[in-house]
Amino acid sequence: MNDAGDDDDDGGLPEYLGPPEFPPASATAQVTFGAQSRRGRARAINEDHYVIFRLSRHLETLLTSLPDKATVARFDEYGHVMIVADGIGESGTGEAASRLAISTLVHLVSHFGRWNLRVDDAIAQEIMARAERFYRHVDGAVTYQRRMNAALNQTTLTAVFGAGHDLFFAHVGHSRAYLLRDRHLLRLTRDHTIGRNGSTTVPVAPLMDVNAAVRDFKHIVTDTIGMTGSSGPTIDLERIRLDDDDRVLVCTNGLTDMVDESRIAEVLASEQSPSDQCQTLVDLAMASEGDDDVTALVARYRIPT
Template sequence: MALPDRKTDALANADTAPFLLTPEVLRRFHESQTANVSVDIAGASHRGMVRATNQDHFLVGHIQRSLDILDTNISADFIPRNYGETAYGMVVADGMGGTRAGDVASKLAIRTLLELVMQTPGWIMRATPGAAEEHLRRQRERFDQIQQALGDYAACYPTTESMGTTLTVVASLGLDFTVAHVGDSRAYLFRGGELLRVTRDQTLVQGLIDAGKLTPETAKRHPQRHVLTGALTAAERPVDTQLLKMHLDFGDCILVCTDGLTNMVPEPAIAEVLKTGGPARTNCKTLIQQALEAGGTDNITVAIARYSERPRT
């Protein structure tokens, strides 16, 4: 799904052609930015009821660039008193390959991702046409570099050579939304009371479902249901990174989670929790508690972001 082109060429080139902007264009440009988007974002993780350690790792955060005008003799109808852009991110990784190896893999994947993001010249994302494509191109390169980092680590510490991890990365600027994904952790969009899965599981059973050889119900009982066909590992092999971009609406909610949630709590029950519209942190805790009550056979990680319109002042 492509992001709609909601800006004129003049707006898209605002940084390179500032003297061509009229007061009306400036006003429209400011209104199209992220200042009117409120994001309630949180994450939580639990080792579950069976596992001795938690090999899931997650991170939620934001990166900002902003300017607050403290004093000027230019009227407020010509320039706004503040310009701001805030990009939000949610990252979930489910490690595998033994206790030590899985723990290292998921943590190292997130740490390497952060280092690569912070090394990126310029702003992390831009609310301009073509920016989402550029961001996703960078994400594909970053996933390849993360796999290389895992391989380099395993070369130094051979006991971790079996390590691997899923990695699902959601980033948003305003209402523009991108996903980069490998493995069987998931990203969902909750909109209008419906829970829509936006990532595809890279598993053996998902391939059989796609080929018409299994139904989703029979896949839940398949003896090889946990076998991954895609992950970040220490091996030298291509990374099959799924990439997605779309536009959010006010009222939308994004959920990112490991299979410790989805194997325990059915999607209709997840949707019921999100329907409550409560705080993101409360929803995370509720979903984890439901997974624990269902048996908690794996580590459980949940991250949620709710998007709403900030009242204008």
């Protein structure tokens, strides 16, 4: 009988190196994306900005004396990030803020991110702590530029990061993230407005009727990136578990002010591609004669079980 550290007869991995579940979900999950952003009728320019990008870890054997079963020819793991920022201000000052916020966050992830794509509880806490630090740095950058440049204002900032079965979100402002699962729409974020100030942050919150809120209160934002005269904004952070065929929407309030959540759910539950779903959602908002900019990002997750 071989010792625990001996190779198998076929030249494969030692038994103690064989994980119970391999490859991990971060290597087998498939994600398709769509994005659409359009200037509002009352806007001179579109003050929304967005980005979707992929993080990866890669191993590729270039040269070896080992037999095929004793090494790995190629192995890839992926994570994906969607970010939306809705600039607040007039005459383009919001556009500059949303652009700076996303650009700063992307550079922070590039320079200082630890791309943990296999998530356990300890790594999840590290991811959320790092996300909060990044958001504080983004807020500091926008606040500093506001002091130096009157042509820059404030912005919302909502980001989601998915790797395998895990989805994280970080959120400031009144843009939103939604999860559609089994045709049921769940709001992941709470609005940082006077009309929502009493709400609590939960991983998957029960739907509240968008149209039941007082519209004036919905637009008085209590927390933003770049707000001054305080210790900084409240940053909502949470982790949820993804299931196969989940759809995630990240959008600005230009969509949710004009389109009922029931209609949003219908679109996300359709068999349209994520790109077509984004197009449909933005078209619905514009057809409702909304004046605000509208941005919608959709991701569809296929995770083998």
